[in-house]
Amino acid sequence: MRKRVIFSDKGLPYLLLAPQLAITFVFFFWPAGQAIWFSFLRQDAFGIRTTFVGLENFAALLEDPLYLASAWNTAVFSFWVTLVSMAVALGLAVLADRHIRGAGVYKTLLIWPYAIAPAVAAVLWIFIVHPQVGLLGRFLNGIGIAWDYKLDGGQAMLVVIVASAWNQIPYNFLFFLAGLQSIPRSVLEAAAIDGAGPQRRFWTVIFPLLSPTTFFLLVVNIVFAFFGTFGVIDALTKGGPAKATETLIYKAYIDGRVNLDLGSSSAQSVVLMLAVILLTAIQFRYIERKVHY
C-alpha cells in the first residue's frame, strides 16, 4: 500500500507541476514526436505532397556511404574534443589548485572563455588560423608549411577540434577545480608521509577520488561534442572541405534546412536521439560501476 500524499486533492500538485511540464512538452516532446512522425514520410519542401514511406528514409541512410562517413567523423571529433578538453582542463585545475600568488586571477581568466558563444569563439579562431588573415596561418605559410584548412580535410578537422575543445575547457576546469578542492587534505598528507611523490599522489589518490567528477564530465562532454559544436563547425568550415568535418548533427541540419529533405533529416535526428540515449545508458550501466563515490 502506498502512502497517501499530504495534498487533500490532486489539483494543486498538478497545477504546480504544470509550467515545467508544459515547457518540457512544447520544447521537447512535441518536436521530438514530430521528428519521429516526419521520419516516416516523404515530403516536398512545402509539405504539399506527403507520402507515407515507412522505414525507407532509415534504409536510405544506412546505405549512404556519406552518412556512414559522417558518423565516423562524429566519432573522431567527439573523441578528441572530449579527450583534449578534459585533459587540458585537469592539468590547469591541478596547477591552479596550488597555493600560488594571484590564484584567483588565474582562475577567473581560465573560466572566461566559457562566456563566449561557440560561433563567436569560431570567429576568434578564424583570426588565428585563416591562411591569409590569421596570425598562425600566415606564419605557417611563411615558414613553408602548406596550411589551408579550407582545402585540407585533416587540417580542417584539427581546427574544429581545437576550437571546440578550447570552448569547453573552462567548464571542465571549473568542475575539476571544485573536485580537487573537495579532496580532504588529510588523505594527501597521509600519502605524503608514507613517501608518495607528487606523481604517485596524483595517480593513486587524487585521480581516483576525482572519478565522480571525471565521469560526469565525460557524459556532458560527449553530449556537447555531439550537439553543442554546431556553431563552431558552421562558422569555421561549414562541414567542409568535401564533408571532412561534417558531423551527424551538421548533416541533419544541411539535409533539412538547406537541402529541404525533411524526411531524411528527421530520420537522422531520430538516429542521433537513439545514439545518445544508448551512449548515456551504457555509460551509466558499465562505467559508473568503476567510479568511487
Added chain:
Amino acid sequence: MHRRTLLAGAALALAAAAQPAGAQTRTEIQFWYGLGGALGERVQEQVARFNASQDRYTVTATFRGSYVEVMTGAIAAWRAGNPPHIAQVFEVGTATMMAAGPAIKPVWQLAQESGIAIDPAKYLAGVRGYYSDTQGRLVSMPHNSSSALMWVNLDAFEKAGVREIPRTWREVRAAAEKLKAANATPCVMTTTWPTWVMFEQQSSIHDVGLATKANGFGGMDAELNLTHPFFLKHVQFLADLQRDGLFRYGGRDGAAGNLFPSGECAISFGSSAARAQIERDAKFRWASVPLPYHDDVIQTPRNGVIGGASLWALTARNRTPAEYAAVAAFYAFISRPEEDQWWHQVTGYVPLTLAAYEKAKAEGYYERNPGADAAIIQLSRAEPTPNSQGFRLGGFVEIRNIIQEELEKVFQGQQTVPQALETANRRGNAVLRAFERANRS
C-alpha cells in the same frame, strides 16, 4: 540611414496595426530579403521610395539572413500558415519554388487579378527566360540579376608585362604564367562561386548542357551531364593550373570574395554585383571583362546565364485581394525605367528592363564606367539556346554543393578529374530523382 528607415518602417507597421480597418488604411505587406550590407540598404531605400510614392500600400522589408535562410524561413512560415507576401529567392531555388503550386502566386496571375499591367516583353530576354514557365508566362519577379565576369588587376598585369587582357582560357594561362614569373601578387588566380562560374556559366557560353531536358526546363526527369568531355577538359585545365601554382581554390560560394579586392590574387572570377565592393576596396587599377572561353571548343562564345534572385509572392488562407494588389503595385514600381536604372547603377546588378539599359546607355553611363556593361553584353550577345537559357533543376542548392565537394577532393589530390565528375554526376542525379519523387503529385 539604415536604422532610421527600419525604425520608420516599424513605426508605420505599428500605426497600420493600430488603425481600425477602413477605406483610409494602407494595406501592409511583408517583404523578406537576403541582401546584407550596402545592398540591403539599397533595398530599404527603394522600398521607402515606393511607400512614399503612393498612399494605398505599405511594404515592410526585413533582412532575414542569407539567401538560404530567407528561402527556408519563408517555406517554414508558409507551412505554419503565416508567410511573408514577398520572399526573395536565389536563382538555384527557382525549380523548388516553381514546383510549389498552391504556395505561390505567379506574376502573370497577380497582374491579371489586380489589373496592374506587368508586361513580360519589357524585361531582358536572359532575365525573363530564367523566371518564366514553359508557356512563357512570368512566374517570379526579376529583382537582382548578375552575371559572372573576370576581374583583373591592371597594376599586376603591367608589372608582369601582360599587355592584353586575356579573352580565352589559353591566354589566361599565358598571362598567369607571366604573373607568376614576375611574382606580381602573392596569388595568381582564384574564383568565387566555383560551381556557378566554372560549371553553370562555362557550360552556357560553350553551349554544352549541364543537364538533359534543356537543363531541366523540359521536365523533372532531367539528368546531369557532368561527364561530358567539355567538363572533363575544363576541370582538368583548372586542376593543372592549381598543380602549377597558378590557381588557388579560395573556398565555396563567396568565400574567396576578398582575395581580389585585397590585392592578394591578380585574377578572379565572380559576380558583376561585386563591382561596388571592388570599387570601394581595391587600391589598384582594375578591369572587368566577359568570362574567357576555350577557343578550341567554340569560336564565338554564347550568352552567359544570370545569377542573383527574384521575388516570389506567397499565398496564405486569409490573404486579401488588396494584399495581392499591393504586391503587384510594388512589382510594377521596381520595373519603372528610372527605378531599374538606379538599382543597376548603385548595385552593379544588370538592368532588368530594356528601357533602363537604353536610358543608362543614352546618359553615357558605360562610357564613364568602362566594364559596367560587360555583364549585359555577356548576357545578351547571343540568342539563348536550350543549353544557355538557364537551369531549372530540383535540389540545385545541394547539387552545387556536391560539385564543390568533389572539386575540393580534386584540389586536395584525393581523386582524379574523371572520378570527381563521375561521382558528382551520380550523387547529383540521386538528388534530382529524390526531388522528382517528392514532387510528383
